[in-house]
Amino acid sequence: MIDMKTDLLIIGGGAAGIPAALTAKSFYPDKKVTMIRKEPKAVVPCGIPYISTTLNGEIEKDVIPDTMLTGKRIEIIIDEVRSIERESKSVTTSKGDQINYDKLILATGSEPIVPPIPGVNVKNVFSVKKDARYLEELFSAMPYSEDIVIIGGGFIGVEFADDISKGDANVSIVEMLPRCLMAAFDEDFCAKAEDELKKEGVNIYTNCTAEAIIGEEKVEYVKLSNKDEIKADMVILGIGVKPNVELAKNSGLKISEKGGIWVDKYMRTEDKDIFAIGDCAESYSFFTKDPVPLRLASIASNEGRIAGANAFKLRRINEGTIGTFSTMAGNYGFAKTGLTQKDAKDFGYEIVVGDAEAPDRHPATLPGMHMIKVRLIFEKTTAQLIGGEIYGSGSAAGCMINTVATMVQNRMIIDEIPTFQMGTHPLMTCSPANCHILNAAEDAISKL
């Protein structure tokens, strides 16, 4: 049994824990920073779907090198924390070791939800765990699978389907809602994404649930609520995650009614020496300050940078989560920031919406031209930009959304946007006269 002391202990080594460690070390170079995680290797969480085909099933290619941390003199311990003794400011690990901390950051992440479908424990039914050993099983079975059924048409489901469709297997998505990606985009954007997936050969079953997974030795088919039966050698469950809060709960920390660890705007739990960040912590809306069920690597990373900076002195405030994300379906990137029209209406906002579509090159005759569509959503009373959606060529959509996200975070109002000074270039962007973001704002203004 080891008994050690560290200044800052971070439990968890994922998208929240890593930036927390790096930021803390950058602000407090003299402090000892220690990360403890149970996985021998840290996988890039967002990269997991792309192991399927693009990374040839090689999990090694989706691993975050530990040198990113050890190179900055951050210590890594591979072990699992069993309990937190808040009074003595220490934790006890599976190996029975005790680690004393001055400050503690919980970055324990989330677990995939396994739905109570009959047959969910049959062989070759996988959820998407951020665990290299578990993923090894999944990706070793994949090359032997001719028919793969994905239950859940959110980001993870769509990304697996998109990448699997680039290989040899047949792939199907089963989605309960009327469209895939419906929690993230307006309906017409979802329809466009489905069209792109279908072009890649993905079968899409919407308005439909999986009623049973059938198979003897391993999965054989999936029975749907619409009575269809889909052949399957493999099933991937992508219906969402639940925060890992047991450790926090058992040590008496407050859990929010929405299920995440309660935190203040500095990312502190009720215990001022313990922070919680990423999927295990509650996030609050930038717009309404209510809890929002958004669990994304980018949010985790943002919260990690706040907690890391605040570890020994309060320096940064969490202004609330905006929710900026992007995904690919076929040749198109789809990206979103802030609220969709449905979100905004659900919150009770009156909105005005502007659309613009234009080429991503100018002149449009240039080779490689792709159309890009931009939608901007404004709250009517304050004229404030509260959301944006983009689809178009991959990296352009993925990068452009961050321009809109910056506008949202700076609470820009509708009339500031058309005269916003965009840089343009023939081979890289739209023309200045035909700029999507500016013209979407002009379109909204014309509807006021």
Place this chain on the structure above:
Amino acid sequence: MIDMKTDLLIIGGGAAGIPAALTAKSFYPDKKVTMIRKEPKAVVPCGIPYISTTLNGEIEKDVIPDTMLTGKRIEIIIDEVRSIERESKSVTTSKGDQINYDKLILATGSEPIVPPIPGVNVKNVFSVKKDARYLEELFSAMPYSEDIVIIGGGFIGVEFADDISKGDANVSIVEMLPRCLMAAFDEDFCAKAEDELKKEGVNIYTNCTAEAIIGEEKVEYVKLSNKDEIKADMVILGIGVKPNVELAKNSGLKISEKGGIWVDKYMRTEDKDIFAIGDCAESYSFFTKDPVPLRLASIASNEGRIAGANAFKLRRINEGTIGTFSTMAGNYGFAKTGLTQKDAKDFGYEIVVGDAEAPDRHPATLPGMHMIKVRLIFEKTTAQLIGGEIYGSGSAAGCMINTVATMVQNRMIIDEIPTFQMGTHPLMTCSPANCHILNAAEDAISKL
């Protein structure tokens, strides 16, 4: 002789005139909007260098379709305005027609500067005029040119060299300053761009001027100040432009000491019924409010959107020019917004600078991965972001710079940036933990 009346007359049909016309028509749909320009066809100005190889010499592919305007019921007249009669609020054209206006927008653009080099009038020496008929001569001669010398290593010169190098001709740049693109980027970014151009086979002569252009029937070689003689079948002059202000000057409008037409923050000249926008008008720095010699299509377009909205009622203010631009050299995009380190020091700012370099994919093992470098420049006293430079994969650099530009325009301060919520995606962007823009700010913070 025709005598007609319009509500809004716009002189010039380029990057300033077009958005001015469209914006005015959108705000004031009942007003008659008329554009008068001398060129039968409007070329996309930024696209001109890419006619060389990428557009196979076909100027038609770089033409802005008039339907963009006529589709919105904007009238186009092909004719040249000879004089403005401010008292009677009318203009007289080359054809002798008279057009009465209620409001007038001058968008007369600029002309390339032709340097007083001996031999500058020899055949096959071209400047870069935004005129399809003139460009026809240039691009018909290009396929017969084996050795092309470009005088001036700014944007236009670099872009011509880059695109010509994709074809068969030998291409050389002659630049007076120690580096190409030096007015736009810090020295290390210029060096990187030169490296990329050299890889494409471009010969670069810096710290060097063209002393004479030699040739009998047509150009044969260029004599440099360093005594080198470069073989040349064609010379392209890209040393800058001067504003077209004759029309304004002759009608008694005030010309700024820096050479552009004087305008107020609404883009109005001294005559409240006459606006001036784009290359012919003076631009003022967002940072210092002093005149800045920046003449870009994106600035022209921005000013056009302001003047168009203000034509019949003041609605928009010009907050000053930031200067966001991007270009390509080989496989790399180079982009810049706001001030370079040199600009900032010249203005008397004390600065702190942060750099970060990271892959544009995550994990970095994904195919097509490109490194991207981001530099952020902050004013030390206020901690305000005043500039950014990026190089990396083309569309990513071209789009990412607009995120930085939004930050600059919103006067974001150094500590707001690391917790800025960026959307990320494996196939489209850096990882959230290793995000260039955020990490460049963290780097600058660590130097405070």
